[in-house]
Amino acid sequence: QKAPQRSSNPTPPLRKPVVEKMRRDRINSSIDQLKVLLEREFQCHQPNTKLEKADILENTVSYLKKQEISASPSGRTQPPLLGHL
Secondary structure, eight states: OOOOOOOSOSSOTTTHHHHHHHHHHHHHHHHHHHHHHTHHHHHHHSTTOOOOHHHHHHHHHHHHHHHHHHHOTTOOSSOTTTTTO
16 A cells, blocks of 8 residues: 655645635735725725725825825936836
């Protein structure tokens, strides 16, 4: 009889769902923090609207781009830190 072969995968199959849940929890926590930090900004643009995670991320990117442009002394349209995106 052959011995069972070990997988070369470093994460055992039973731990994958746990690791994935921890990863999703971290992402959700960060999105919730963004929502709290930028709540006032979000309410200006979309008052009384329940924001989905994608909305929060899109609004955050937009807000950061506006902040970068307004902080630029030359008023460049392509900000130095976000220009590589």
